[in-house]
Structures are given as structure tokens and as C-alpha cells.
Amino acid sequence: MKNDAIGVFDSGMGGLTAVKELNALLPRENIIYFGDTARIPYGGRSQETIMRYAKEDVAFLRKHAVKMIIAACGTVSSIVGDRPFVTDLPFTGVVLPTVETACRLTKNGKIGVIGTPATVRSGSYVQAIRKIRPDAEVTAQACPLFVHLVENGYTDFQNPVTRLVAEEYLDPVRRAGVDTLILGCTHYPVIRDIIADLMGPDVQLISSGAEAAKYARRCLEERNLLTDRETPGENTYYVSDSTEMFIENAGHFLHQNVVGKVFRSSL
Template sequence: MVQPIGMFDSGFGGLTVARAVIDLLPHEDLVYIGDTGRYPYGNKPAAEVQRFAHEIATSLVNDFDVKLIVVACNTAASVALEQLKETLPVPVVSVIEPGVSALVQTTRNKRVGVIGTVGTIDSGAYEHAVGAADASVSLVSAACPGLVEFVERGQTSGPEVTLLAQRLLAPIVDAGVDSLLLGCTHYPYLARVISDVMGPDVVLVSSGDETAFAVKKMLEVAELQEDTDRVGEHSFYSSGDPEWFAHLGRRLFGPELSDAQSWIVK
């Protein structure tokens, strides 16, 4: 019996991770839940985000029989990862550690930046992860409220986005970093704007590809991988409007997201 990989995010951002996983593991089934009915997570209390994460992860296990869960939301990972690992009967992969691993390997001057939601930055998860990965690296972080909302509306460029990015990224620019981790899975959709603000000498690091490699490794270690000669099936769910999720998701993700179904909190 084929068991899918489960993945969730507050909305569309985690689709950047889903894209990387599907490209690397086309033979695996995947179930994705976007909690668009309750987004954004970044400005919500940690306890509330923990509850949301537990509800979705439990549903993925009980309702979809997933074999592994990817927390494709930096905010949820920063406040709920350890709780999920302790309570769920399946392996759990976060986007934080893979992204940090790529970040510390990319920097040349040992000055790096990370941007994320208020909840992610306030959690201190990235300071802890960078310190554990390479204590010699100096990290500057900045919360970027408002960017997620632009992506969720399908607005990934334009003067409004640019002006907000310039204001929010100013501390990172002033710090002289040479590498910037996009600490929210929504932000790769804004990569062109962010890159223009940061300048050509700063490398943008996204956690999508590294997370996909982490998923592949964990499946291999646990001997949970599917036969490589099959074609995986992909299902997408939204706690909000599934028609809007499919419409915008298809534009952001690609033709594999042909439709979405409704996911209801139990």
C-alpha cells in the first residue's frame, strides 16, 4: 500500500517546498494542506499556531495515512516542531535546519541574514539553529510583516511590494551580509524584488531544495521510499476557498495543481 508524504503550510508558501519535493521525488505521492482559512500564522500567538499545526498534522496522519510530515511553514516549525516530533507516530521534517545548513555553507564573509514572519523571528529558532551549525557565523535577522499577505493575494511585484521590502530589509542591507536566508516559504515568490533590494553581491538562500533532500534521506533511512518506476499522485487541500487556492496555486506552482479540495478542521 502506497503511503503519501504529508505537507502543510499556512497557505501558498509551502508550495515552494512541495515543488522541490515533487521534482526530486516524482515517484512519491503527496498530500498538501494550505491553511488559508486561518492565515497568516506570523502574527498569531505561539500557542495558537501550535494548536493549528497539531490539528493539521493529526489530520494528515489519521485521515490521509501519511508516512512522513513536512512542516513547510517556518512559523509553525519555529514554535511547534518539537511538540510534533514528540506526539506524532511518523517522522517530521522542518524547513529550518535544511535552510540554515545551506546558509552557513554559502557565506564567505561569515555575516548572514534571515528574514521571516514576526512569529518566526521572535521565536529565536534561527539564532539557535545558526549557532548550532556554525558558531563563527554572525546572524542579523529581521521580521517582515506584510510580505506574506502580498503573496497570498497573488501580488509578487510592483511598487507597493518594492517599497515595503526596501523598508523592511534596510537593517539587513546595512549589516553587510553576503547571504540571506528566505526564512518564510512564501518569500521565494518575492525573490526578484528581494534580490533587487539586497543587490547583486548578496546570495539568496531558499530552504525548498535542501528540505527535499532531507525528505529523501529520511525516507531512505526509514526504508519508506516508493518504487522509482511509478508516477506519484498529488492532492491539494485548503481550509479556505478551494477554488481560489487552485486558481492562484496553479499560477504559483504549476499545472500539477489542477484542483483543490476543502479541508475542514475537526
């Protein structure tokens, strides 16, 4: 089991930010990634639909030999919350690891959260923060267009469309005086530079995908499940829609070529 893969899923490509961090932290681990690109975005769906999609995503990953599953999707992580989801394998979403880091780093106790509409509606980040820091002032802002912009490659630092949208979304968060901002969707680190520029140098940005990857490493270490393989691990990607579009846009997330590693598969 130690040499089984780490399974990662997301509604689209955002979870690749977690994969990138896993590759850096655990370079000898194999990773199997599933992006449900045919049904993106999850953020505007009902809780019942999101749970159904998430269970189907997990079932797909479990067709392969995996030793841990990461829900690298802020929306799924927010809806699942503390409910039993995967119980016989190590499992994590992105909410708790991210909140723990944000609560540790904030100096003024003012924390911002940006995410999909479903994530913000769920209140998951706000509730998790207040369990750790009851005195925290939390400002949550839905950013529904960010996923579409990232998935379609509108990620350049000077892109006028993305900057205009980001300015509108981030204005209330900036005015709230936060010193720490949680990027509560794994797509958002791809436009991190734009967000950082608009928020200013005094605001720390916390990537949910990166924090989930750090948590996964700790989890596997504690359970003695790190691979004993001496050779570099391999990433294999499965998508439920076009492989061509995934391959084209994956470079924005991974900064590497994934040609020959991407396969289309129905659930």
C-alpha cells in the same frame, strides 16, 4: 508504507514551494498538501495558538496514509523547535535543513534571516545558526506584509507595492553586509527575484521550502521509504477556505494547473 504519500502542511500556500521542489526531486511520490487558508497568517498568533493549529494540521494529514510529514511553515517550525511533535513518523520543519545550508555556504559569517514576526520573535534561526557557527553575525528581520502580498498575487517583479515594502524590510539586512540570506518563510521564494534584485548579486538566497524538500529525500532514502512505484506521483491539495482562490494563486508557486486536484475540507 513505501507507497504512502508525503504529507505537507502550511498556514496557506507558501508550502507549495516545498511541494514544487519535492516534485522535482521525487517525481514518483504522491503528495498530500493541506493549506490552512481559513486561518492564515500564523505569523501574528501566540505560540499557544500556533501549536494548537499545527497539531490540528497534522491530525488532518494523518487521516490519510502518509509516511512522512513536513511542516512547510517557517512559523510552525520555529515554534515547535526541538520539542517532540511527531514521533512515530519521519518529520521535519524547515529551520534546521535551511540553517545547515546557510552555515555551509556563508563566506564572511554574516547571515540574514527574514521571516514572519512569530518566527523572528522565537529566535529559532538565530539559535540554530549559533549552534553550528558560534561566531556568526546574524541579522533577523520580520517581514509581516510579505505573506499577504504573496497570497493575494502581488508577485510581479515590477510590482511597485511589493518592491516598496521589500525595500523597507531589506534595508537593515543589506546594511549589515550579509552574504547569505535565509528566506525563513516558504511564501518568500515566490518573490525571490525582487528580493535578489534588492539584495544584489553577491548575496546567496536560501529557500527554506527547497531545503526541507532536500532533507525529506535524504530522510526517506535512509529509511528505505522511497516509493517503488514506476508511474508519476500525484499531488492532492486540501484547503480550509476557498478552493477558487487557491487554484487561482497556486500557479504563482507551482507553474502548473491544479484544477480538479483541490478540495475544501474542515479540520
